[in-house]
Amino acid sequence: MTPPQLTKVAECSGEGELRVLDAGKLEVSPMLDLKGCVVDVATIHFPPSVILFSETDPSPNASIAASIGVVEPLGGIEVALVRSVGAAMNFLPRFYVSADNQGWGAGHENGTFSGMLGELTVGRAEIAMGCLMPLPVRFRFLDMAVSHGHRSLAWAVPPPRPQPRWAVLVEAFTPDTWAAVAAVLVLAFLVLSAISHDLIPDGALLFVWATTLGVSVARLPRASWTRTLLLGWLLAFLVLSAAYQGALFSFLAATRYEKALDSFKDIVLRGLPLVAHPNFEELLDAGDATISQRARELYEPSVDGVLRQLDVMAKGGRQVACMVNKEMLVWYNYQQRHSGHVRTCQFSCLEDFGWKLHVS
Structure with a gap:
C-alpha cells in the first residue's frame, strides 16, 4: 500500500470563503523561526495519519522493530503536515514512540499519565500526533501561558485519475517480474537463433516418410533472421497475452463497475x-x-x-x-x-x- 501524501490543504474562513493551499507552502509568521532546532514528536502507528511500517511486510519483526524508540515514518497525512510546518518554521521533527508503547495512554489515580500523554506532561515531547482528536478532556494539556491560534484546515486526497492504457499494462507487473520475462524471451531468441542455423536433412528416407504422411518438406536456409524474429515475436505474444489476461479484464471492466469500499x-x-x-x-x-x-x-x-x-x-x-x-x-x-x-x-x-x- 502506497502511503497517502499530503499535497493540498483547504482553508475555510469564518465567512465561508474556501481556498486551497500547497502543503509545502503553509503560511507561517517569519517571527516563528526556530533556528533549525530538533523538536521531539511522540507518535504511534495509525494509518493513514502516521505510517511507521508496512502492513504487508513479510518480516514478523517489522512492526516490533519500528514500535519503540526513534523512528523514521514511511509517510502519512499527519507526518506530511508536521514536516511542512517544520519547513516553514525552520525546525526538524524527530519522531519517536514512547518506551511503554501504550499509544495515547491514560490518566492514573496517582496523577501520572502513560503513553504519549505522559510524554507531553513530563516535557519529553513537544508534539504528539496519531489520529489526534480535539476532545475537551485533552485541553488540560495545553500551556495556557502561550497564545493559541486556530485555523480550520482539511486535507484533500483526490481520487486517482484514470491511467492511460500503456501505464496500466506496464504497471501490471513489478520490475522483478518484467526482468524475468525479458530473460526468458532473450533465452528463447538465442535458442531459436541457434536452431535456425541447422539444415533439415533431405535424404531419401525423409522424403519417403513425408510422402507417406502427406506432408511437404521444404529446404530451409542456413540462417534466417526473419524466421527467428517471427518465432520470437510469436512467443512473446503468447507469454504476454497469458500474463495480461487478468490485468486486461480488470482494465476493460473498470468503466462498468466500481468496487465497493469493504475495508x-x-x-x-x-x-x-x-x-x-x-x-x-x-x-x-x-x-x-x-x-x-x-x-x-x-x-x-x-x-x-x-x-x-x-x-x-x-x-x-x-x-x-x-x-x-x-x-x-x-x-x-x-x-x-x-x-x-x-x-x-x-x-x-x-x-x-x-x-x-x-x-x-
Whole structure:
C-alpha cells in the first residue's frame, strides 16, 4: 500500500470563503523561526495519519522493530503536515514512540499519565500526533501561558485519475517480474537463433516418410533472421497475452463497475476529496433525502467537482452524505446488502487530520 501524501490543504474562513493551499507552502509568521532546532514528536502507528511500517511486510519483526524508540515514518497525512510546518518554521521533527508503547495512554489515580500523554506532561515531547482528536478532556494539556491560534484546515486526497492504457499494462507487473520475462524471451531468441542455423536433412528416407504422411518438406536456409524474429515475436505474444489476461479484464471492466469500499485499505487507496464549510447546522437540517442537493448548493460555487465525485459514488448503491463544519467533521456513509442483511460503513475526518472507521 502506497502511503497517502499530503499535497493540498483547504482553508475555510469564518465567512465561508474556501481556498486551497500547497502543503509545502503553509503560511507561517517569519517571527516563528526556530533556528533549525530538533523538536521531539511522540507518535504511534495509525494509518493513514502516521505510517511507521508496512502492513504487508513479510518480516514478523517489522512492526516490533519500528514500535519503540526513534523512528523514521514511511509517510502519512499527519507526518506530511508536521514536516511542512517544520519547513516553514525552520525546525526538524524527530519522531519517536514512547518506551511503554501504550499509544495515547491514560490518566492514573496517582496523577501520572502513560503513553504519549505522559510524554507531553513530563516535557519529553513537544508534539504528539496519531489520529489526534480535539476532545475537551485533552485541553488540560495545553500551556495556557502561550497564545493559541486556530485555523480550520482539511486535507484533500483526490481520487486517482484514470491511467492511460500503456501505464496500466506496464504497471501490471513489478520490475522483478518484467526482468524475468525479458530473460526468458532473450533465452528463447538465442535458442531459436541457434536452431535456425541447422539444415533439415533431405535424404531419401525423409522424403519417403513425408510422402507417406502427406506432408511437404521444404529446404530451409542456413540462417534466417526473419524466421527467428517471427518465432520470437510469436512467443512473446503468447507469454504476454497469458500474463495480461487478468490485468486486461480488470482494465476493460473498470468503466462498468466500481468496487465497493469493504475495508480500511480500500478507503485509503480510493481517496475522497474533503473540503471545509462552516454551515454545518444547515446541512444537518437538510436531512438525508436532500443532503446531496443542499450540499451541492453550498459547495459547488467554490469547489468544482467535489460533489460530482460524491454523486458518482452514490450511483453505486451507496448512500453518501458530506457534512462539514468548522471543526472539520466529515461523515461518509454507504449501505450494501450482503446475504439479506445490510452492511454499513462510515468514516469521519476531524480537525486532527485523522480517520476513524466503523464497520458493522
